[in-house]
Amino acid sequence: MILVLVETSLEGEATEVSLEALTLARSLSTAGSDRPVDAVVVGQPPDELLATLGSYGVRRVHALTGEAFTSYAAAAWASGLLSVRHGAGSDTVMAAGTPRGNEVMAHVAARAGVAMAANVLRVEGLTPFVVTRQVVGGAALEEMRLADRLAVLTVAGHAVEPTPAADPGSAELVVETPEIADADLVARVVSTEAPEPDLSGDLTSARVVVGAGRGAGSADGFADLLELTDLLGASLGVSRVVTSLGWRPHHEQVGQTGSRISPDLYVPCGISGAIQHWAGCSSAKAILAINTDAEAPMVTRATYAVIGDLHEVVPAINAEIRRRRG
Amino acid sequence: MVDVLVCVKRVVDSSSEVVLTEDAQSVDGRFAGFTMSAHEECAVELTVQLTADAGTARVMTLGDADAVEQLRHALAVGCSDATHVVADANAFGPADVAREIAAVVHDHDTQLVLLGNDAADSGDFQVGIRLAYELGWPVVNGASTVSVADGTVTASGTGPDGHETYRVPLPAVVTVLEGGIEPRYPTVPGRMKAKRVPIEERQPTTEPTGPSRVRLLRPPPAPSVVQVLGEGADAAPAVVDVLEQLGVLSR
Numbered sequence: 001m002i003l004v005l006v007e008t009s010l011e012g013e014a015t016e017v018s019l020e021a022l023t024l025a026r027s028l029s030t031a032g033s034d035r036p037v038d039a040v041v042v043g044q045p046p047d048e049l050l051a052t053l054g055s056y057g058v059r060r061v062h063a064l065t066g067e068a069f070t071s072y073a074a075a076a077w078a079s080g081l082l083s084v085r086h087g088a089g090s091d092t093v094m095a096a097g098t099p100r101g102n103e104v105m106a107h108v109a110a111r112a113g114v115a116m117a118a119n120v121l122r123v124e125g126l127t128p129f130v131v132t133r134q135v136v137g138g139a140a141l142e143e144m145r146l147a148d149r150l151a152v153l154t155v156a157g158h159a160v161e162p163t164p165a166a167d168p169g170s171a172e173l174v175v176e177t178p179e180i181a182d183a184d185l186v187a188r189v190v191s192t193e194a195p196e197p198d199l200s201g202d203l204t205s206a207r208v209v210v211g212a213g214r215g216a217g218s219a220d221g222f223a224d225l226l227e228l229t230d231l232l233g234a235s236l237g238v239s240r241v242v243t244s245l246g247w248r249p250h251h252e253q254v255g256q257t258g259s260r261i262s263p264d265l266y267v268p269c270g271i272s273g274a275i276q277h278w279a280g281c282s283s284a285k286a287i288l289a290i291n292t293d294a295e296a297p298m299v300t301r302a303t304y305a306v307i308g309d310l311h312e313v314v315p316a317i318n319a320e321i322r323r324r325r326g
Numbered sequence: 327m328v329d330v331l332v333c334v335k336r337v338v339d340s341s342s343e344v345v346l347t348e349d350a351q352s353v354d355g356r357f358a359g360f361t362m363s364a365h366e367e368c369a370v371e372l373t374v375q376l377t378a379d380a381g382t383a384r385v386m387t388l389g390d391a392d393a394v395e396q397l398r399h400a401l402a403v404g405c406s407d408a409t410h411v412v413a414d415a416n417a418f419g420p421a422d423v424a425r426e427i428a429a430v431v432h433d434h435d436t437q438l439v440l441l442g443n444d445a446a447d448s449g450d451f452q453v454g455i456r457l458a459y460e461l462g463w464p465v466v467n468g469a470s471t472v473s474v475a476d477g478t479v480t481a482s483g484t485g486p487d488g489h490e491t492y493r494v495p496l497p498a499v500v501t502v503l504e505g506g507i508e509p510r511y512p513t514v515p516g517r518m519k520a521k522r523v524p525i526e527e528r529q530p531t532t533e534p535t536g537p538s539r540v541r542l543l544r545p546p547p548a549p550s551v552v553q554v555l556g557e558g559a560d561a562a563p564a565v566v567d568v569l570e571q572l573g574v575l576s577r
């Protein structure tokens with residue numbers, strides 16, 4: 001049995017990346033030994049979530065409930081997952097390659113004393129179990145063998161197109177309240193402050209992202225870029241240079257050490273497209289680069305490009321949008 | 327007062343093109359040069375701040391002879407002591423590295439270990455967590471701020487629902503994520519001092535079981551399909567045509 005940790009949004013919906021992980025799990029199940037896919041969620045799942053998971057081919061949804069799961073503790077989640085695994089006899093445990101997914105899977109692997117593969121793109125073979133995963137921020141790939149009795153892995157964001165099952169079923173709900181040791185609750189979240197609303201919005205789910213790099217020139221060089229962001233109803237994402245220089249806050253950073261985005265359109269302005277930035281934006285469906293350098297990697301990899309100074313190009317685009325809107 | 331151990335790894339500076347060694351087992355850093363993982367630069371900075379008034383700031387690495395460069399860097403920005411486990415890091419998997427760090431922790435009465443959330447090269451996300459299990463200590467992952475008072479570590483970072491705070495008793499392990507803190511650059515006196523600090527050299531305590539790597543590969547290059555819409559401000563109408571075609575102007 002393949003066990004997938006499904007993360008949910010505040011509204012109780014399965015996150016897109018978890019649906020991607022389920023899609024990969026299902027492909028393993030159909031390519032291999034017909035092993036069923038079960039999901040683990042934390043908390044009582046709403047009916048809509050059960051319906052979604054059923055449509056992704058999930059046989060059973062194990063809901064981890066009880067006081068131990070009221071605030072996040074990675075060790076408790078891992079302990080809960082392993083107790084489900086023990087009861088259901090799974091040989092593969094996986095999650096999306098999010099900070100939480102990687103953290104919980106690392107706990108699972110450490111507790112079980114087995115290897116873990118983070119950020120897997122695809123599975124090369126089932127016997128032996130060999131995966132290809134991203135390393136060096138996506139600049140290289142690694143083929144890795146998971147030879148232990150339990151395979152633990154996370155799935156890189158947007159490596160797989162989330163696809164409902166051809167023969168959707170209805171997932172059976174199993175509510176579980178596993179015993180969690182006190183030691184597994186020592187490191188738990190004691191308070192959460194909601195993020196301040198800002199123009200970065202939810203970068204990872206934005207349909208349009210306007211990007212800004214060193215080409216913005218200074219902290220004061222963002223006015224036109226912010227206006228474009230607003231006109232497109234977009235989120236603002238920046239390069240690491242911009243956050244390192246303190247021009248914009250770190251949570252706006254896109255890339256290997258920032259957010260991974262997958263918008264319909266990314267408009268990187270004055271961003272060279274270094275591999276670490278590319279790691280965060282390569283899943284954009286279309287890229288419209290604005291750059292003075294026609295040879296910049298971001299330009300050569302883009303779908304569309306404008307060669308020029310962003311401080312001239314962006315105000316002209318803003319003016320044109322306003323003109324057409326009347 | 328707290329004795330902190332910060333763990334760093336010498337990695338290839340991947341800002342330029344990544345080249346693989348002939349046996350496809352590692353990244354060839356001969357041309358690109360080497361650096362410390364970005365998250366660890368922040369972990370070093372936090373260590374220096376936490377021990378500014380009292381306590382020791384020990385930096386350690388497991389790596390070949392050249393990894394002493396990363397130790398000297400950490401000493402130059404304010405760490406006081408250094409330990410070098412001299413070994414071929416490529417032969418060590420995450421569980422092996424965790425075991426070697428645990429041995430250093432035991433020998434140096436460490437109360438708090440800081441590590442990078444994940445290494446820039448292997449991207450494993452595991453060493454800190456495996457270390458915590460090795461030691462039987464609590465671990466907080468992905469922190470961008472860390473403070474210690476009255477035997478309690480307060481660490482916080484960004485989670486899916488906002489800014490999350492943890493409070494754990496010492497001894498503890500914390501993995502650090504870039505972002506909350508700006509690493510300082512070494513000063514000239516700092517570099518001079520770092521050259522003179524004696525570095526404790528040790529051998530690994532056990533044979534590594536190795537990583538589970540089969541081989542490394544280069545990702546296939548994406549074919550260029552760029553359509554240049556024009557130059558300068560004159561391109562604006564063509565850009566807005568594209569925005570309309572893509573349906574992103576319909577607000």
Ligand SMILES: Cc1cc2nc3c(=O)[nH]c(=O)nc-3n(C[C@H](O)[C@H](O)[C@H](O)COP(=O)(O)OP(=O)(O)OC[C@H]3O[C@@H](n4cnc5c(N)ncnc54)[C@H](O)[C@@H]3O)c2cc1C
Nearest residue numbers: 213214215239240255256257258270271272276277292310
């Ligand atoms: C471990 C590690 C992790 C990293 N993680 C990240 C990450 O998460 N995200 C990230 O972005 N980077 C990351 N980096 C840094 C990355 O290698 C690059 O240094 C960074 O992305 C470059 O930012 P930039 O494109 O804004 O700046 P530059 O590389 O300096 O490029 C600026 C670009 O702007 C263009 N330009 C200049 N002026 C103008 C103008 N007026 N109008 C239009 N164009 C102009 C130039 O032609 C150039 O292409 C990481 C690096 C390391 C080592």
